[in-house]
Amino acid sequence: MDKSLSAKEEIKYIVQPGGKLIGTIRVPGDKSISHRAIMLSAIADGVTEITGFLEGEDALATLSAFRKMGVMIEGPKNGRVTVHGVGMHGLSLPEDTLDLGNSGTSIRLLCGLLAGQKFNTILKGDDSLAKRPMGRVIDPLTEMGAVIGSDEGKVPLHLEGGKVLSAITYELPMASAQVKSCLLLAGMYAKGKTTITEPAPTRDHSEKMLAGMGYPIEVDGNKVIIEGGGKLSATGIDIPSDISSATFFIVGATIAKGSDVTLKHVGINPTRTGVINILLQMGADITISNERETGGEPVADIRVRYAVLKGIDIPVGQVPLAIDEFPAIFIAAACAEGVTVLTGAEELRVKESDRIKAMADGLKLLGIDASATHDGMIIYGGLIGSGEVDSLGDHRIAMSFAIAGLQAGGTIVIRNCINVKTSFPNFVELATHVGLAIEEHDD
Numbered sequence: 001m002d003k004s005l006s007a008k009e010e011i012k013y014i015v016q017p018g019g020k021l022i023g024t025i026r027v028p029g030d031k032s033i034s035h036r037a038i039m040l041s042a043i044a045d046g047v048t049e050i051t052g053f054l055e056g057e058d059a060l061a062t063l064s065a066f067r068k069m070g071v072m073i074e075g076p077k078n079g080r081v082t083v084h085g086v087g088m089h090g091l092s093l094p095e096d097t098l099d100l101g102n103s104g105t106s107i108r109l110l111c112g113l114l115a116g117q118k119f120n121t122i123l124k125g126d127d128s129l130a131k132r133p134m135g136r137v138i139d140p141l142t143e144m145g146a147v148i149g150s151d152e153g154k155v156p157l158h159l160e161g162g163k164v165l166s167a168i169t170y171e172l173p174m175a176s177a178q179v180k181s182c183l184l185l186a187g188m189y190a191k192g193k194t195t196i197t198e199p200a201p202t203r204d205h206s207e208k209m210l211a212g213m214g215y216p217i218e219v220d221g222n223k224v225i226i227e228g229g230g231k232l233s234a235t236g237i238d239i240p241s242d243i244s245s246a247t248f249f250i251v252g253a254t255i256a257k258g259s260d261v262t263l264k265h266v267g268i269n270p271t272r273t274g275v276i277n278i279l280l281q282m283g284a285d286i287t288i289s290n291e292r293e294t295g296g297e298p299v300a301d302i303r304v305r306y307a308v309l310k311g312i313d314i315p316v317g318q319v320p321l322a323i324d325e326f327p328a329i330f331i332a333a334a335c336a337e338g339v340t341v342l343t344g345a346e347e348l349r350v351k352e353s354d355r356i357k358a359m360a361d362g363l364k365l366l367g368i369d370a371s372a373t374h375d376g377m378i379i380y381g382g383l384i385g386s387g388e389v390d391s392l393g394d395h396r397i398a399m400s401f402a403i404a405g406l407q408a409g410g411t412i413v414i415r416n417c418i419n420v421k422t423s424f425p426n427f428v429e430l431a432t433h434v435g436l437a438i439e440e441h442d443d
């Protein structure tokens with residue numbers, strides 16, 4: 001029996017001030033790509049060998065859901081997973097509810113994939129997932145003919161099987177790769193051609209992987225078109241390191257004098273590199289080398305050295321390309337000279353926590369002049385002090401305040417850090433290895 005992903009113990013980080021980051025490291029595999037690798041290889045024809053898989057709780061929740069639906073999956077072991085695909089119609093009724101823990105990507109993509117199956121499924125998650133909006137996937141899926149029961153668009157979601165889905169033409173009301181991907185997965189099971197229009201470019205890992213596994217998909221400007229009735233062929237998938245996890249070291253090395261860190265084999269898909277564009281505009285010293293392609297995704301080594309940063313108005317076009325990196329970018333802004341202004345980022349309010357509120361509260365507590373706005377934040381660079389902040393169980397908030405310790409005037413204590421395991425299980429070990437004075441305590 002799987003341990004419930006919803007009941008968790010407490011972990012806190014204690015970070016001593018100062019230090020610098022030195023060394024060469026490889027952060028774990030990309031979370032978004034790890035989810036998609038399991039989902040698509042599970043319904044492919046043939047056996048897929050995955051390398052670089054993220055052994056974090058979110059991606060493991062996806063893996064375990066497919067095991068429950070009858071897919072034979074070997075591993076993970078050192079990032080290696082072997083998936084014995086069951087074909088487009090080979091999934092079977094799970095014995096119980098699928099628990100996706102903290103993972104929004106898992107539940108939203110699975111909704112699309114499972115809406116067109118013959119059997120019923122119930123999807124649930126932890127307290128954070130229970131607060132997040134699911135109407136954004138329920139509404140368009142319902143338009144396609146799916147029947148999904150929920151209490152006001154919140155988990156648990158009850159998906160009725162045996163429904164015939166029809167293709168739709170859908171304009172995404174928000175820039176969301178999760179909603180886009182959900183509809184692409186449902187579109188594979190729908191009659192006709194589903195067309196999705198995005199208001200701004202978002203991560204395109206689903207499109208790339210579908211094409212790489214031989215499923216016809218058309219990308220035409222801001223439209224993605226997929227026709228039902230195709231199939232997927234197994235292939236090797238090498239998952240690059242996650243730029244979202246690399247970000248904590250990119251920001252850490254940028255703000256700490258004397259730092260020089262190289263991050264190996266990081267995914268630099270242009271739909272994910274907003275953080276690099278933003279930090280470069282602020283004056284960061286970042287060099288990209290050894291650019292190559294793996295599994296259809298661009299990767300490179302990223303070297304970061306300390307630099308003096310200046311505050312900027314963050315270009316709105318970069319927001320969806322850096323959406324998961326804002327907690328760390330706010331730390332960079334707190335260490336910059338002058339004011340940084342973020343707008344157009346209301347999506348941050350519905351992530352694993354309300355990231356605008358969580359970061360503004362934490363920064364203020366540490367002595368930084370930061371004000372939350374409805375869709376962003378205004379941060380005046382200053383001196384980070386000391387204190388005890390609450391990550392609200394949000395992995396990226398926890399890691400962002402951890403690297404703030406490099407520039408802090410005193411000890412920073414961060415509560416509620418258990419969910420770092422969802423995306424970066426060896427964060428404390430790697431951070432310690434390159435020079436962050438961080439300790440993990442059971443509370």
Ligand code: S3P
Pocket residue numbers: 031032033105175176177178179181203323324347
């Ligand atoms: C993801 C898309 C983004 C991102 C999330 C992962 C994905 O969410 O924040 O961490 O893998 O598709 P939205 O689509 O809600 O913006």
